[in-house]
Amino acid sequence: MSSETQKILTTDGIPLEVSLKKVERRNKLKAFLLVAPLLFFLLIVYISPIIGMLFNSVDDRMVTKALPKTFIAMEKWDGKELPSEEVFEAFYIDFQKLIEEEREGKLSTQLNYEKNGFKSIIKKLRRKSKSFEEGNYKEQIMAVHERWADVEYWRAIKRRAPSYSYSKYLKGIDMYQNEDGKFVEVEEDRRIYKKLWVRTLKIAFYVTLFCFLMAYPIAHLLATLPMKYSNLLMICVLLPFWTSLLVRTASWMILLQQQGVVNDFLVWIGLVADDERLVMMYNETGTYIAMTQILLPFMVLPLYSVMKTISPSLVRAGKSLGGTPFITFWKVYFPLTIPGIGAGSLLVFILAIGYYITPELVGGASGTLISNMIAYHMKSTLDWSFASAMGLMLLAGVLAIYWVYNKLVGIDNIKLG
Amino acid sequence: MALPKYTEPHYRIWHYVYLFICGCVFFFLIAPLFVIFPLSFNAEEFLVITDGMKRLDPDAFSLRWYKDMVYGTKNPWGLAAKNSFFIAIFATIGAVILGTVAALGLSSRYMPYKGIIMATLISPMIVPLIISGVAIFFFMAKAGLAATHTGIIIAHIILGTPFVVITVTATLSGFDHSVTRAAASLGSNPVNTFMKITLPLILPGVISGALFAFVTSFDEVVIVLFLAGLDNTTIPVQMWTGLREQLSPTILSVATCLILLSTLVLVAAELLRRRSERIRGINR
Numbered sequence: 001m002s003s004e005t006q007k008i009l010t011t012d013g014i015p016l017e018v019s020l021k022k023v024e025r026r027n028k029l030k031a032f033l034l035v036a037p038l039l040f041f042l043l044i045v046y047i048s049p050i051i052g053m054l055f056n057s058v059d060d061r062m063v064t065k066a067l068p069k070t071f072i073a074m075e076k077w078d079g080k081e082l083p084s085e086e087v088f089e090a091f092y093i094d095f096q097k098l099i100e101e102e103r104e105g106k107l108s109t110q111l112n113y114e115k116n117g118f119k120s121i122i123k124k125l126r127r128k129s130k131s132f133e134e135g136n137y138k139e140q141i142m143a144v145h146e147r148w149a150d151v152e153y154w155r156a157i158k159r160r161a162p163s164y165s166y167s168k169y170l171k172g173i174d175m176y177q178n179e180d181g182k183f184v185e186v187e188e189d190r191r192i193y194k195k196l197w198v199r200t201l202k203i204a205f206y207v208t209l210f211c212f213l214m215a216y217p218i219a220h221l222l223a224t225l226p227m228k229y230s231n232l233l234m235i236c237v238l239l240p241f242w243t244s245l246l247v248r249t250a251s252w253m254i255l256l257q258q259q260g261v262v263n264d265f266l267v268w269i270g271l272v273a274d275d276e277r278l279v280m281m282y283n284e285t286g287t288y289i290a291m292t293q294i295l296l297p298f299m300v301l302p303l304y305s306v307m308k309t310i311s312p313s314l315v316r317a318g319k320s321l322g323g324t325p326f327i328t329f330w331k332v333y334f335p336l337t338i339p340g341i342g343a344g345s346l347l348v349f350i351l352a353i354g355y356y357i358t359p360e361l362v363g364g365a366s367g368t369l370i371s372n373m374i375a376y377h378m379k380s381t382l383d384w385s386f387a388s389a390m391g392l393m394l395l396a397g398v399l400a401i402y403w404v405y406n407k408l409v410g411i412d413n414i415k416l417g
Numbered sequence: 418m419a420l421p422k423y424t425e426p427h428y429r430i431w432h433y434v435y436l437f438i439c440g441c442v443f444f445f446l447i448a449p450l451f452v453i454f455p456l457s458f459n460a461e462e463f464l465v466i467t468d469g470m471k472r473l474d475p476d477a478f479s480l481r482w483y484k485d486m487v488y489g490t491k492n493p494w495g496l497a498a499k500n501s502f503f504i505a506i507f508a509t510i511g512a513v514i515l516g517t518v519a520a521l522g523l524s525s526r527y528m529p530y531k532g533i534i535m536a537t538l539i540s541p542m543i544v545p546l547i548i549s550g551v552a553i554f555f556f557m558a559k560a561g562l563a564a565t566h567t568g569i570i571i572a573h574i575i576l577g578t579p580f581v582v583i584t585v586t587a588t589l590s591g592f593d594h595s596v597t598r599a600a601a602s603l604g605s606n607p608v609n610t611f612m613k614i615t616l617p618l619i620l621p622g623v624i625s626g627a628l629f630a631f632v633t634s635f636d637e638v639v640i641v642l643f644l645a646g647l648d649n650t651t652i653p654v655q656m657w658t659g660l661r662e663q664l665s666p667t668i669l670s671v672a673t674c675l676i677l678l679s680t681l682v683l684v685a686a687e688l689l690r691r692r693s694e695r696i697r698g699i700n701r
Contacts, residue, residue: 027527034522035534038515038578046541046575049552056555214442221439235683236447242679242686243450244636246656247672251449253660254456254669259465261452296446325428354545356639361660371547378551378643391548402543406536 050395057168057389063160066107067094071161079158082151088138091157092129099126109381113171115156121145168389173197193373193390200369203287203359204352208299210292211348212341215299219340222300223307237304241297249358252290256281256362282364290358295351299344306340339408346405350398370394450676457482457669464664482666486674493655494671501651504566505634508573512630515574516581517623521615523582524589535582542579546639549576554643564646572640577630584629588622588693621693628686632679 008016064071069090077083098104108122121144128144142149170176170183174191178184185191218237222230240248255261258277266272280286310333318328356371363372370390377387420432460479461467469477486494519538522528541549553572554563562568596618600610616623638653645654652671659668 024527027525028529031522031525031528034525035519035528035538036522038519038538038582039534041515042537042541042575042578045556045571046549046552047537049556050544050548052555053548053552214445217435218439218442221436233443236443238683238687239676239680240446240450242632242683244653244656244672244675244679246636246638246653246660247453247675247679248449250656250660250664250668250672251453253664254464255449255452257464259463261466264466293445293449296442325431350543350545354547356545356547357657361657371545374547374551375639378554384551384555387551391551394545395548398543398545 053388053392056385057392058164058166059385060160060165060167061163062385063107063110063157064163066098066103066110067091067157070094070157074158074161077154077158079155080151082138082149083154085136085138087154088141092132092137092141095125095129099129111157111160114160115153117147118153118156121147121153168386169393171386172390172393196368196370196373200353203284203291203367203369204349206288207291207295207352208345208349210288211296211299212345214292215296215303215344216337216341219300219303219307222304223310224312237297237300240293241301245294245357248294249290249361252286252293252358252362253281256286256289281362282367284363284367286362286364287359287367287369290362291352291355294358295348298347298351302343302347303337303340306337306343310336342408343405346401346408350401350405353401354394354398453669453672453676457666457673459666459669462666464666464669482670485667486670489667492667493650494652494667496648497650497652497655500566500649501635501653504569504573504649504651505631507570508577508634509627509631511570511574512577512581513623513627516578516626516630517585517619519578520582520585520589521611524586524592538582539579541575546637550640550643553640557644563644564649566649568644569641569649569651572644573630573634573637576637576640577633580629580633581623581626584626585619585622588619592618621689625686625689625693628682628689632682 010016010019012019067090070087073087073090074083077087095104098107104122104126108119111118111122125141125144125148132140147153167177172193174186174194175183176186218233222233222237225233257263258279258281260281262280263272263277266278267274272278280289314332314336315328318332319325323331353369354371355369356375359368360372360375363369371394374387374390374394377383377390420429424432455466455470456464458478458480459467459470460477460481467477485492523531523535523538528534549572553575557563557568557572560568562571592615596614597610600614601607605613636653638651638657641649641651641654642657645651652675656668656671659665
């Protein structure tokens with residue numbers, strides 16, 4: 001057989017098989033070269049910085065860099081008793097340098113994360129250290145505050161010596177590694193992040209649910225109405241879809257404020273007394289209302305595109321076989337729309353879980369999400385490694401959902417408009 | 418959709434309830450946009466509907482906030498609008514070129530590793546903006562492009578390309594490749610074939626991708642907040658600042674203009690969609 005196939009030659013005298021493979025390889029290369037510019041562009045300016053966040057998130061060199069001499073001196077210290085004079089002297093030298101560069105504030109914040117109570121004693125040390133005499137630093141530093149004579153605080157400093165740690169991830173779920181290396185939860189009143197994760201998931205879930213409940217009937221109506229009416233109604237879905245997010249958020253701020261239109265209306269119909277106007281903004285309610293309206297088109301459009309393909313004769317067949325309208329809907333129509341429900345729900349959920357602008361503007365303190373915390377740490381506390389860690393935890397969740405989406409619906413099936 | 422005459426009464430009632438629910442949802446979707454129009458013509462400085470407006474008193478309405486938007490002293494909107502258009506136009510051009518070329522490659526049946534490459538190219542659309550913002554900020558800070566127009570344009574190209582890739586790939590899915598082969602057999606070189614044959618046929622997809630990219634860039638605020646300095650402020654950033662600090666009716670004038678702009682975009686996108694369906698022979 002093989003000798004026979006080899007006999008088929010192209011006009012150049014090359015076996016056809018070889019020639020075909022060559023052409024195929026060239027075509028593959030051609031296709032790849034077309035994709036290459038965008039692929040490499042994204043790899044360089046987008047994917048690699050995201051991977052870089054991984055390094056940022058475990059980067060713990062802030063303290064290591066701030067106290068270089070101290071950590072060298074501490075290498076010999078066993079951590080049982082108070083460190084030797086050598087360590088104290090190194091710490092004093094490092095600390096003087098920090099004061100010169102005005103960086104001791106950052107150090108105190110960092111150390112305070114590790115152990116409560118550092119902030120005040122560092123402030124005090126800064127004041128007192130100006131009048132320090134040369135030599136015997138151990139005595140002098142310990143005299144500043146009793147906590148400086150507490151071995152626990154020196155152990156806390158030593159724990160910050162490694163340049164890389166996964167402590168930020170633990171912090172992101174309200175945990176830390178204690179002196180014995182065990183993972184423990186932080187004190188009850190300092191647990192904020194776990195609550196925030198739960199709230200983010202909860203808000204994303206309910207927003208998705210509300211969107212589904214509202215989108216299903218109108219998508220059905222749009223798909224079954226004659227074209228000339230449905231096109232007109234489609235504008236109601238598409239106009240918000242194309243309108244700036246900030247414009248829509250602004251309109252909700254106007255509507256929901258205490259002197260706003262919604263409250264005016266409720267007072268006018270007598271549902272609410274004038275002096276008991278509802279607080280619907282700067283809390284969770286505001287986030288729910290605004291996010292549901294903003295994300296609704298993302299649910300309607302996939303549902304609509306699936307419902308459009310369902311032949312009306314299926315429902316008619318169900319009815320003619322004796323099903324009541326409700327039974328026909330439930331047994332025939334609804335199962336056919338499940339791909340659309342899946343696509344819309346996952347799309348809305350993915351978008352909701354990472355929402356930032358709207359919760360920040362209408363959410364107040366009780367309606368903000370994990371994204372707002374990331375932005376806060378990026379801009380206000382400048383704890384970039386923590387922001388990176390939180391971002392990557394969020395990203396891992398989103399990618400997991402994305403993967404499910406891809407398995408269920410396929411990325412190629414994303415439709416726009 | 419009129420009901421048949423034989424419909425039983427309780428289904429008839431249910432049908433009207435259903436229509437009522439649909440009406441409420443449509444109202445919920447569209448009404449918030451319309452509250453902005455009257456308030457932007459408010460003569461007062463408050464963001465509430467005044468008694469005068471309820472009585473339709475002409476004195477209660479004025480164009481002062483529109484005047485303020487255009488002529489106001491130390492007004493940021495002029496610069497912001499200039500920056501917004503500048504950034505959005507260049508980001509759109511970049512995204513359209515990169516995205517269209519990539520989509521051509523992706524729709525070739527010889528393309529290796531299609532799944533994973535498609536996932537990579539679409540990823541900027543899926544990854545939450547705040548994470549993209551953080552990552553791009555780190556990159557731009559290292560590259561020395563923070564607080565420059567170039568940095569923001571590159572960031573917006575990243576965000577815009579997935580839309581172009583998706584819309585152009587969708588247009589290409591109904592594309593008859595024999596026309597390009599016919600062109601080639603008639604002696605046309607690949608570039609000429611693309612410009613004369615392929616591009617006109619996929620143009621609706623390209624333009625609608627461009628619209629998405631433009632709107633994405635024009636409306637984007639998270640990344641600009643990370644990257645922008647004082648000179649790079651854009652309309653969304655100004656609105657963001659305004660909404661956080663004090664709600665001035667000037668913002669509503671700007672918002673009204675933006676709604677009019679998005680209406681234009683909507684009409685354009687809708688016309689394109691129809692044209693594209695006609696070209697691809699989809700008749701519904």
